[in-house]
Amino acid sequence: MDERIREHARVLVEWSARVERGDDVVVSVGADAHDLAVAVCERLGERGANVATTYASGELTRAYLRAHDGEFEASDHQLALYESADVVLSLGGGRNTSATADVPGATRQAYARAQTPVREARMDTRWVSTVHPTRSLAQQAGMALEEYQEFAYGAILRDWASLADEMGRMKDLLDGGSEVRLVKEATDLTMSIEGRTAVNSAASVAYDSHNLPSGEVFTAPYATEGEVFFDVPMTLHGKRVRDVRLTFEGGEVVDYSAETNQEVLEEILTTDEGARRLGELGIGMNRAIDRFTDNILFDEKMGDTVHLALGRAYDSNVPGGEEGNQSAVHVDMITDVSEGSRLEIDGEVVQRDGRFRWEEGFER
Amino acid sequence: MDERIREHARVLVEWSARVERGDDVVVSVGADAHDLAVAVCERLGERGANVATTYASGELTRAYLRAHDGEFEASDHQLALYESADVVLSLGGGRNTSATADVPGATRQAYARAQTPVREARMDTRWVSTVHPTRSLAQQAGMALEEYQEFAYGAILRDWASLADEMGRMKDLLDGGSEVRLVKEATDLTMSIEGRTAVNSAASVAYDSHNLPSGEVFTAPYATEGEVFFDVPMTLHGKRVRDVRLTFEGGEVVDYSAETNQEVLEEILTTDEGARRLGELGIGMNRAIDRFTDNILFDEKMGDTVHLALGRAYDSNVPGGEEGNQSAVHVDMITDVSEGSRLEIDGEVVQRDGRFRWEEGFER
Numbered sequence: 001m002d003e004r005i006r007e008h009a010r011v012l013v014e015w016s017a018r019v020e021r022g023d024d025v026v027v028s029v030g031a032d033a034h035d036l037a038v039a040v041c042e043r044l045g046e047r048g049a050n051v052a053t054t055y056a057s058g059e060l061t062r063a064y065l066r067a068h069d070g071e072f073e074a075s076d077h078q079l080a081l082y083e084s085a086d087v088v089l090s091l092g093g094g095r096n097t098s099a100t101a102d103v104p105g106a107t108r109q110a111y112a113r114a115q116t117p118v119r120e121a122r123m124d125t126r127w128v129s130t131v132h133p134t135r136s137l138a139q140q141a142g143m144a145l146e147e148y149q150e151f152a153y154g155a156i157l158r159d160w161a162s163l164a165d166e167m168g169r170m171k172d173l174l175d176g177g178s179e180v181r182l183v184k185e186a187t188d189l190t191m192s193i194e195g196r197t198a199v200n201s202a203a204s205v206a207y208d209s210h211n212l213p214s215g216e217v218f219t220a221p222y223a224t225e226g227e228v229f230f231d232v233p234m235t236l237h238g239k240r241v242r243d244v245r246l247t248f249e250g251g252e253v254v255d256y257s258a259e260t261n262q263e264v265l266e267e268i269l270t271t272d273e274g275a276r277r278l279g280e281l282g283i284g285m286n287r288a289i290d291r292f293t294d295n296i297l298f299d300e301k302m303g304d305t306v307h308l309a310l311g312r313a314y315d316s317n318v319p320g321g322e323e324g325n326q327s328a329v330h331v332d333m334i335t336d337v338s339e340g341s342r343l344e345i346d347g348e349v350v351q352r353d354g355r356f357r358w359e360e361g362f363e364r
Numbered sequence: 365m366d367e368r369i370r371e372h373a374r375v376l377v378e379w380s381a382r383v384e385r386g387d388d389v390v391v392s393v394g395a396d397a398h399d400l401a402v403a404v405c406e407r408l409g410e411r412g413a414n415v416a417t418t419y420a421s422g423e424l425t426r427a428y429l430r431a432h433d434g435e436f437e438a439s440d441h442q443l444a445l446y447e448s449a450d451v452v453l454s455l456g457g458g459r460n461t462s463a464t465a466d467v468p469g470a471t472r473q474a475y476a477r478a479q480t481p482v483r484e485a486r487m488d489t490r491w492v493s494t495v496h497p498t499r500s501l502a503q504q505a506g507m508a509l510e511e512y513q514e515f516a517y518g519a520i521l522r523d524w525a526s527l528a529d530e531m532g533r534m535k536d537l538l539d540g541g542s543e544v545r546l547v548k549e550a551t552d553l554t555m556s557i558e559g560r561t562a563v564n565s566a567a568s569v570a571y572d573s574h575n576l577p578s579g580e581v582f583t584a585p586y587a588t589e590g591e592v593f594f595d596v597p598m599t600l601h602g603k604r605v606r607d608v609r610l611t612f613e614g615g616e617v618v619d620y621s622a623e624t625n626q627e628v629l630e631e632i633l634t635t636d637e638g639a640r641r642l643g644e645l646g647i648g649m650n651r652a653i654d655r656f657t658d659n660i661l662f663d664e665k666m667g668d669t670v671h672l673a674l675g676r677a678y679d680s681n682v683p684g685g686e687e688g689n690q691s692a693v694h695v696d697m698i699t700d701v702s703e704g705s706r707l708e709i710d711g712e713v714v715q716r717d718g719r720f721r722w723e724e725g726f727e728r
């Protein structure tokens with residue numbers, strides 16, 4: 001076995017999920033993530049955790065959803081599994097990133113709504129999502145497999161403690177601020193972050209961070225006003241969506257367009273009421289991610305990018321008592337801020353043309 | 365997709381598990397059983413069932429067990445899953461039937477004991493085990509893949525209702541009898557079946573039958589006395605075991621031997637107290653299974669064979685109130701009865717040299 005797979009498993013189990021003896025762990029295995037699953041199970045055995053393995057395959061989901069009449073019920077057995085779990089480790093990596101492309105939008109929405117309790121229970125665990133670098137992900141990135149492996153392990157096998165220190169600066173700025181403004185081509189957007197808590201997403205549940213790789217600081221904005229242009233292409237529901245533009249008034253999307261596959265955007269926006277509001281503002285800070293690979297797990301963490309998500313807000317951004325945005329969806333969209341851009345907090349520039357204020361070359 | 369895969373899924377979901385709308389179904393997917401899982405999920409979608417998919421891989425199990433210190437706990441999240449499930453469909457078919465061959469016996473035993481509540485909960489569902497004909501199973505059988513597919517689908521895609529009628533005759537004989545005697549080379553074994561109920565195993569939960577293919581009639585014997593010789597080779601815990609001989613006194617194994625890998629037999633017999641007693645007597649009646657393929661799911665159903673299992677008895681054989689044999693194991697061993705053999709119930713021959721008493725050529 002490639003030693004990097006073992007190292008990936010070690011970071012996931014120890015740094016990210018902080019697995020302890022006796023933890024009930026669900027390992028979700030993507031259809032092509034078998035090798036990583038072997039390494040993860042080895043590490044979980046060493047830790048003395050209890051393991052249940054689930055199978056995640058777009059092809060199975062497609063077959064099930066297309067055959068169903070659309071009157072979905074809550075799935076009590078899945079709910080029971082996640083309610084009893086302490087940790088959920090999702091090992092992504094399938095065989096075809098477009099495996100569910102021909103599932104009708106209405107079916108997908110109905111299923112997502114019915115699965116809400118299951119998803120919530122899963123998010124009440126120490127969950128971590130990662131990916132095994134598969135051929136299909138390499139293809140999605142337009143890269144050879146070995147090249148993609150280099151890229152992926154470069155982003156995953158970082159000195160996370162040291163990156164956490166740097167990201168702490170951005171968290172402090174956001175926690176102290178009340179309004180964020182993003183300005184760039186076709187974009188002038190303001191959002192309130194008053195009373196919200198930013199997450200220093202250092203790829204560990206100890207930081208309320210649930211992705212590996214991570215390397216972003218995010219919060220839950222509201223009262224969004226203005227226009228935003230997402231120039232980074234993305235694949236949503238198996239379809240390539242380009243050049244999304246959104247207009248917000250009073251916190252809600254009132255106008256939208258996309259250059260390709262606009263119907264996917266429409267599908268997302270009509271899932272429920274919360275799908276028209278923002279659930280996340282994230283600032284990418286992982287500079288080991290040096291190119292777009294059309295995979296949100298990596299793209300949104302890239303240095304020189306900012307992303308916004310429509311839909312559900314994470315509880316960790318919303319202090320006790322208050323309720324963040326609720327929705328069955330959480331869809332991230334990315335904008336490149338490497339040139340001609342600025343990010344302001346309460347009128348003060350904190351990032352310009354990709355440079356943070358504590359970095360060399362930053363211009364106020 | 366091979367139309368036989370779809371047909372296999374149809375028989376499994378409809379005839380075997382009798383899946384209804386709203387059933388909470390767990391689909392356990394073997395590492396190479398993906399294609400069958402797609403067809404099964406399609407059929408479950410059509411039926412309006414709720415689906416959770418688990419992943420079954422000997423390689424994951426091996427990695428986990430070898431790394432663990434052996435102090436296993438009950439796995440509450442797995443227990444919760446199976447306790448909430450109505451149906452469990454196990455789609456076997458991995459990549460290497462010897463994947464767990466180097467797991468120490470003591471570890472395997474300790475894990476099996478700790479998993480007892482999970483196994484019991486699983487067996488309280490409408491569970492059905494089947495296999496997808498994979499390359500590794502073809503190799504195990506010493507057959508080419510396409511040849512093996514022909515064989516497997518021949519055994520699986522039967523007219524089960526009609527086979528159930530024939531098997532009903534054997535069930536009636538067993539239900540009316542009190543003592544079974546098996547006589548053949550190196551074998552003279554008597555067992556009590558008084559008060560036990562035979563299962564007409566017609567590959568459907570409607571018949572208390574949980575294997576696809578099936579095609580056997582089985583009951584739960586006790587008070588076993590005498591000697592038995594199992595001349596059909598088998599793979600147990602990834603190791604080939606040949607020519608097992610057992611001697612019973614007062615219902616318990618008091619002497620044993622095997623020509624190869626005797627330590628596997630010893631490991632099984634020392635798992636717990638119940639592992640030294642019989643849990644099952646089965647009579648193979650599926651004549652579409654016309655050769656040994658070193659897979660218990662098929663071999664034990666073959667016409668011209670009788671099998672006995674050490675360990676746990678099935679509840680369906682034991683009428684309410686009474687308790688059948690309890691054990692963490694259930695290990696089937698097969699003997700060829702095609703020549704020089706007879707099976708008697710209360711002194712009357714019901715099968716001689718493979719022929720049943722209602723078949724042409726039967727000699728009383």
